[in-house]
Amino acid sequence: MKSDLDRLAVANGISLTRPSPDNGQVPITDATKHHLLSALGVDAATASREQQRMTRGTHKKDIPKSYFPQYLERKRVWGISLQLYELRSGRNWGIGDFEDLVEMVRLAQSLGADFVGLNPLHAPFLADPNRCSPYEPSNRQMLNPLYIAVDKVPGFEGGPELQSRLQALRQTDLVDYVGVAATKQATLRRLWRSWQAVANASIDGHDYEAFVREGGEVLRRHALFETLSSFMGDRNNGTGWRSWPAEYQRPDSAEVAEFADDHADTIRFHMWLQWLAHSQLTHAADVARDAGLRVGLYLDLAVGEAIDGSGTWSEPGAYISDATVGSPPDPFATEGQDWHLAPFHPTAIASGGDAPYRRMVTAAMRYAGAVRIDHAAALRRLFLVPIDGAPEDGAYVNYPQDDLLRILAEASETFSCLVIGEDLGMLPEGLQDDLAQARILSYRILSYEREDDGFKPVDAYPRLSLACISTHDHQTLAGWWRGADIKARAEHGIVPPDVSERHIERRQEERQDLKVALDEAGAGPPDRLPTETASDEKLTDLVVSAHRFVAKTPSVLAAVRLADMTGENRPTNIPGTSDGYPNWKPKLSVPIEELATLPLVNEIAAAFCEERRKSGARRSRS
Template structure:
């Protein structure tokens, strides 16, 4: 790289949405290296490796909006006064209309706002300003323009999104559970927790006045070994994971529509007998579970196909999911032949809509159809679980979790093409708990391309996660404001924040939440932009508060009444060990063993011990524990303490109900720690079945302590 004009590249970066400096976790201002700025700008389609490239990219960036007649996308809040800029050859007539979602048309009126014309590639381009009516209904609309003396030239339409001012609010102040579904292994599980196990947990919770169950992301992975264990690194955020299907439910579903022969019944029984042995293993083995679950599901699919079953619900879901579902089925079929990572596929299959992909799809139509069928089956079972949760008395029911991103070689990255940035991944800079930063190995959305596409990929993803959910948790919602981009080859600490259009991202989220009638919970932990929490609260979206991170200005644990109302409060989170483990400093043992502590381990232990002592003293002063409480007494007291907070929602970790001590995830690691593969155990480290868990005295104590009272 040969950059001498640092001011120019920093100006270009700032205009393009990059933050050239930021506040580090130690309270010091950090400057982003010019090499990092150049790499990130390149990922945004703005070459910046030399002074000449920077100058050319700056000119092109300035000219981009002038090259379109109407903006590619405009987002406005309902009831607000807003205008849009329209660009036409200088002196040309133009007529602009809003084509509404219901098919009606509204003429836009031009307003006085003189702007000098711009010389663009040798032609003068003028800018006209048009007012958007304040009474436009919420929804997905279009802006269309006719240009020329006779208004005969139709310019490409732009997307117009009118969004609500707020999202649905929880009906009542309540408590619920949060869990990693794969850990909920019952005596009938096939080595991994499934949707029937989730239904059992919701029933147990509802009987104790819980109003929701928050589950880890249930998004899809390629059907190829090795299956990615992290629920936060899926192949797609639009489709589900067949591993969570309940085979017995699937068999009953098929049996209601066609006869299941004896040999199929015997096959399913034999596979189930092998699969349940996996429940005795001290590891979640997704490959072993799928190796048994897939042939069972294929046998049922073959029956479905041979009987030519027509199911109205399946047909409707397939119609609504549309072309993305069909492409996903093809992606899975290709994965079976060429591997799970599309970046290693033959070049002729690298483009989702290429001719060779269409030929492959035709040649492997039945295999692709199988994966589409699995998604239809997942829809039916997820719908059943949510229905049972609401029928049992839960006001919210299932809360789905939307991960930050997807696998760089996965189905979404393959399907969305230019909507995702290449050559960069996302993560977070260094903080108190991850002093080397984190690289999540996921490509980010390109904010400019999302706008160019009218946010359609984002909208479709939201509609999928809101389906069969009473609420949705957005992991790292701070990424809706800015996201830490890390150029390939850099360490996690050597990245920069890239701003997104938060008004558009949050507005569309509010629109889709309103249509789904669902609550939004934004996980806003970490380095928080100052405007983020105010923006969430303004929209009626909840944040997230974890007891160990909440302190008053005078250095004591935050009093329950001082918690913000607009949040989901929890004692712990999946990036920390369960509460019993945290109290025993299990997280420091792991980080010391893996070399993840930047400073002295003795100092880290002393600091964490002081933190715990201050919290326990707060419990003691509240009369919740005595002078020498047991570890279990402290765990129960912490839940009773936080249940009395001002937070609208309070979440209880299912691992805490078991007395588990092992963390499910150690941030900043890959294979150094068995992330997302740790089954649930009790305080003594014994494997715990779901039935044992829900019948345990500790679970009963914590549930009783967690009930909310007005």
């Protein structure tokens, strides 16, 4: 029999059980119920009967459908996915930028691809550049100014001293975020001073003022946060607002208003940075459209924001402040995970015509032909961890799926933008069916598409999906084949030794199963597929064969990770690590200027073009 506390928890969307590492279920504690009710703003001691009758979550209705272009009824297309910061070039400033993106668009067009997929481009902490995870941004409604191609800003001139500094930044194996941020911001501040002198009489000046008016209070508060963050960081108060003096922790205080008056020029500078980023990303999207890429840019939306960043400071009522997003224990993270991300409040996320979720998806869709919803399970529920607790103290909390799907459908139709849902991991029952009805593409990674007797055959992939080999959270295919992911999890203590041993044994089976799957699909003859300790040449055959397999699937979209095309040995990110590995910093080993000459790049592109063309011919005949 449920207690009053249980009934109140369920009424507010809190699940009474959570998964265990052995895929079972364990009850959450009363302390967890109290913590999460408090985080949701519900006082268990004084909750009214009306509150206890409240329900939140999914109510089955007609599911609105997101945008789906007519050409995908008869064609299947492919594209290249990458991390923008990882790009090397002879002209960038030690980090990939929007001009590099333009070059990648042109390369994609020359190879026959129809989109370029990117990491989240959300605004980071400019005053703390080493907080560089694109999946823990400061604000998802703003762009990352570090991607501005400064040499393309009108009025730029670079002297010998700057060129020497840029050369040093280009030669590093890891992105030197601190050096990049210092160099770019110093140069941009000089350009800002000269730009203002001519702005009033220029078209750019009018565009900037229109951009500021359109951005309104949301843009102004973000720029104000950036100004305060730098000011506080210089005074050892930290760049995140939770460590600031109390009077500066809310944007509507008298002290903040006085600070804004005193720093008006710097605030306008940060709004100018957003305008520059917007202008350059818009240009890249225009180049993709003019080049004939059917999809164009494919952008990524992070599942949450930093708990002490611009978003939570600017709109405190839109977020839960006393719990963070994470995941329950599972076989690959036996203690669960706390991602330290601030979630939208379930009652605020879709509230009103100017809902936070609508503004967030619009901020990406205005540039994109497709967007990927990171952790698509969040459309129905999030695993929330009390702010001072551990994942074992967390529980699932429901979100208004119907409202979120409606917002996605309306925005995607407005911007003619495909929606892809990262539907991996532990999913609530029926979610994938709901996403399919909503015409949200499923996200299918080769190594995850397995059954008890081996890898799923190509024709088992759903048509409404994006298929790929690996993502930013995985080793490249060559690394997976060699078990580098298993070794990394063991070395960083993410899983205990006995679990690693089981994973090693399983990987031996998986390698054999992959050979069988590739052979049965006609993607690669067995005698050309490698052993565990094969040479790089043999692994090249494997990589091409596996991509041919993905190209043969019915999935309307397929993505080729650039790191697989360049044969990278280092992973982009090792989930579950922080200081132990330089996540989000490794650069590609090959500069943009040489990509078109790489045999592996051309072999993979040729395989995709051939197989996707065959599929189009078959659909036309049918």
